[in-house]
Amino acid sequence: MSKTSVNTNESFFKKMIHSQIFIPIAALLLLTLFNLIWDPSFFKINIGPDASGNQVLSGYIITILDNASELVILAIGMTLVTAASGGQDISVGAAIAIAGSVILRVLCGSDSRSTELQAPIIVAFIIACVVAMLFGAFNGVLVAYFKIQPMVATLILFTAGRSIAAWINNNELPIVTDVSLSYYGNFIPGIPIPTPVFIAIICVIIIMLVLKFTTLGLYTQSVGINEKSSRLNGLNPELIKLLTFVILGLCVAVAGLIKVGRFSTINYSVIAKDIEMDAILAVALGGNALGGGKFNMMASVLGAYVIQYLTTTLYKLKVSSDALSAYKAIVVILLVVLSAPIVREKLAKLGKKLKKKEA
Template sequence: MQTKKSNYTSISEMLGKLVKQQIFIPVAALLLLAIFNLIADPGFYKISYGVNSAGSPVLSGYLMTILDYGSELAILAVGMTLVTASSGGQDISVGAAIAIAGSVMLKFICGMNTPVIIAFLAACVVSMFFGAFNGVLVAHFKIQPMVATLILYTAGRSIAAWINNNELPIVSDPKFAYLGGFIPGIPIPTPFFIAAAVVIISLLVLRFTNLGLYTQAVGINESSSRLNGLNPAFIKFITFVILGLCVAVVGLIKVSRLSTINYSVIAKDIEMDAILAVALGGNALGGGKFNLAASIIGAYVIQFLTTTLYKFNVQSDALPAYKAVVVIFLVVISAPVVRDYISSIGKKISHKEVA
């Protein structure tokens, strides 16, 4: 009996440690979804090898869709995680900002016939400018992030339509479509490679600079970080600018998918998904510590969920309702009050066992 008991405790301890790992939440959610799909319909995992309309080999299937569209979300999640960690709030203007970035890109490519790279750089500058605008409101005027970004959320799509005079220019260069589709000869969607590049760069930046540390310090306690010689306003500002850069990259992918733009629909509700990815990654939405890898996995899990819902013929307009339920479920579980309550119940049970 004795040995069995000790075995039991060590296993439960191990489980406890595993559960405490931040990355556990998104991975567990991913496993849950994967098992659900496996039971409901194993056909979900079928990947077929075919040839697309341009004559290049492509892999297709639900998993590829997740890899493809989840990558956009992963890129946004990188920026959103930093913003969340430093400012304790979220940027809800990313969808509108993507529309602006895409509009600027089209203006340059179609209106001025510049190469794609210059258009992209211009979009980066504009997006970073709007990020800076949000950042100034949040950092210097001390407005709550979500309310400050509400301004751009309202005006963003209008500005995007205004830039191109509400026209819908179409990029005729087929090479432009490679960025959001497939590069000939490579059967894996290009957005995945772009996302990988963004993730690697951001991990390198976090590894070799103090950005990550400073961001967390500002998020955990702004006044004490200031007393330690940091400049909280600047750190917050810079995270918003970085998010702006991420937005430009996503804008590039989004526009490339269509070769054109739809101002009112492009990247609609993506802010919700991005925030959800951060929350699912187990990051505190009130700021402080963050785990970039968890957010990125979170982003793919969200896409997994979306794809699963689509597969079960849920209308695209009705999707938010289901996601909202998931969000509420997640935030309720991660709420400190609920966690304390659960742990107190757990203690009671273990006390009873000892007795």
């Protein structure tokens, strides 16, 4: 009797190790363990007034949840694009610059120092959504209909994006003085949790509902696994690929709103810099095949939080922001090597050998 229970335990453990979501969860636990040992005050959450007198929560955990928001939102779109087209969009950072620039352009009108909003924020956001989706569609058309590899096709917008963003505002740096824009990037008075956290959670819930109640997930995966047989089954692979890029465009617009909301202004060359790399890493850390096919949305979202967790942990250890990337790289390589199928197989064999020796 006891023997069988051990067996089921083992198989459960094995199942967990082989399940996709194991990698981000393991990374999350490792980081948490490290922080607990290094300095438990990492997990302290304070409540106190911020610069404008609101009672708000602060602490490293809140920082992680807050700063990961853009990454989480991008990871959603990136996962879909990766699954359907087997490639990644490297232009999301530049596209965020465009979306942010559009929002500021609409809000400020022709005067970059205007004190009043020239249009409601929702209008600016909708226009930014349309623009970002158009740029997403541009990428999508290149990938789906011209059959250009996604990384190469999006290289175009990657090169031009920040220039276009600067051109939209005549290379001026508009500043919005109205506080209502900053609600989207910081705090709404009376609510102690940063708004981006809510926006990210809403986005995750929406995509989960969409995946649950529509065939989007099934279709993207089938196109990613085998385009030809998907076509024979009556799908339109081109349209689905295009659709994933448009969805990513929508994600970009939301991330752009948060980014501009944080600072109420924009710096074309710095805003969302290198975020495309982090977004792709989030997808990879989630254990999704970068070559397309099956995906696990929750794993990607967790992957995004893990990356921000890592970044914040490194900041806490007084690593300068320039040197940060070196440490990040080492952790990433370790994670990727450990999750590589070949290495896992070898480790499993090693484990079996050790067990045999014990027996």
